[in-house]
Amino acid sequence: MTIMTVPPAAANPSGNTNPGRYAGVDTHRDTHHVAVVDELGRTVADRQFVATNTGYRQIVDFLHDHGPVLAVGVEGTGSYGAELARILAAAGVTVIEVMRANRQHRRLKGKSDPLDAEQAALTVAAGRATVVPKQRDGLVESLRILLAERTSATKARTAVLNQIHALLITAPGDVRTDFHRYHGQKLMDVLARTRPGPGDDPDQLARASLKRLAGRHRVLTEEITVLDDQLAQIAARLNPALLATHGVGPVVAATLLATVGDNPDRIATQAQFAGLCGVAPIPASSGRTHRHRLSRGGNRQANHALHRIVLIRMRFREPRTMAYFARRRAEGLADRDIIRCLKRHIANEVFALLTHPPADPLPGPLLRRQRQALGIRLTDAARTLEVPYQRLRRLEPGTRTDPDLVHRCQHWLEETDQQRLKTA
Known part of the structure; x- marks a missing residue:
């Protein structure tokens, strides 16, 4: 009997000497480290670049020299890697958002920029990272910038208001008596019109401090009003149907638009959007126990926006909302649980408006x-x-x-x- 030895199959039978590869980027404020691996996870090349426009162009050339690169995993696409993700996407490179390496891997392999970049590339090659980052090159990015400014202005105004009330509580008796009957905006207007006299006694200094704080409150209020007008104008241009939805104002619409970014098509299903907003219940079953627990993850600003929609519809007794409340109360659900269910239903409604806005005029x-x-x-x-x-x-x-x-x-x-x- 003749025994024939069959030679092993070639690792690359197609003859392609440069198959698809994957890259990973460990981003920092001043430098970015890039690593390229092949389809078997072996490191092909790695190099460090400066985090400047010149360095970004060099990264693109580096990837092309070791390509074709099927996908690039970038850490921190919302911070240090934001500009790099924009440039890579503009160059036609598929960008995947990668979280930091898990603690177990770092404990076994150690930590360094080359290791983190290699781990990012391996994560993309293994298919463990599939999230497409938000694009930051359109009007939605403008909304995000304005929202960040408005948040800081709102917090500062709240701090000023709390300081005014605290000062009125501890101020001398004459000061408390003069302003005790005023509240809200009327109090701010009265304090801004006061004319404290000279002197460094507690009475006059308290009056002078209250006047300055009221002036600061007025300036912050005017700034917030300007920001709200800009948010309304941009949101109306991007998605007028969303802004016209009952319970959705300029801030809520801008928050929801900023949540999905300039590329809402990256979110494929209603379940993904619900998970992004933190309104998708998480299974917590074991054995004979079958239950779900409340999600504490997701974008908390988007979760708060959905909560505000529910509260506004409840306040103005929107017919569908009140009918849903009546039906679920009859089933024995508590109001808090009904609100959680409503947030999921509203998330589905918002998802349809974000991904497929109606083309017909209102x-x-x-x-x-x-x-x-x-x-x-x-x-x-x-x-x-x-x-x-x-x-x-x-x-x-x-x-x-x-x-x-x-x-x-x-x-x-x-x-x-x-x-x-x-x-x-």
Whole structure:
């Protein structure tokens, strides 16, 4: 019997001497370290670059020299790696967001810039990192910048307001008596108009300090108003349907838009968006116990925005929200659990508006033209439809959407038009 020895198959039968490779980048403030690995996880090359525009171009050339690179894992795409991620995406490179190396790997292998870059590349090659980072080159990035400024201004104004109230509590008796009957914005206006006298006694210094704090409060309020106007203008350009949704204002709309970034298509499903916003319950079952626990992760600003939508709809007794509350209360759920469920439903609604905004214009302006053509005043229309005047006033310019009210208005205007044609 003849025994034939079959030679082992070639590692690369296609003959391609330079198959697809993966890269990882460990980002820092001044330097970025890049490592390239092959399809088997072996390090091909690594090099350190300065974190400047020249260094970013050198990184692109470095990747092309050791390519084709299928994907690049970048640490810190929201901080030190933000500009690098923008440049790599513009160069046609697939960028994947990579978290820091796990503690077990660092304990066994150690930590250094080359090791962290290599680990980032291996994470992408193994398919453990699949998150596409947010693009930061459009109007949504402008919203993020404005939101960050508004957050700091809001916190500063709150600190000023707390300091004013604390000073009024401990101020001399005459100061407390003079301003005790004022509250809110009226208190700020009165304090700003005061004219403290000269002197360094506690009474006069307290009055002078309160006047300066009130002036600081006014400046911060004016700054927040300007920021809100800018947020509203940009949000209306990006997604007018989202801004017109009941319970969504400029800040909430900007927060939700900034959550998904300039590339909302990177979020494929409603479940992914719910997990991103921290409203997707996490399984916590074991054995015969089947339950879910509340998610404490996700983007907390987006979670807070969804919570505000629920509260506003509850406050103004939005019909769908109140019907859902009544049905779930009848099932024995507590209000807090119902709010959690509503946040998930609203997340699904918001996800549809973010990823597939309606191309059709909002019906509000069309209703206003029909009403004006019939010579009907807005107050008369609100009285006939038995709805609050403000609700109808916000519907017509497109700042709010209400499908039920739109249907009622269209039906009523058509009937009115037909009746006038018959009597003419």
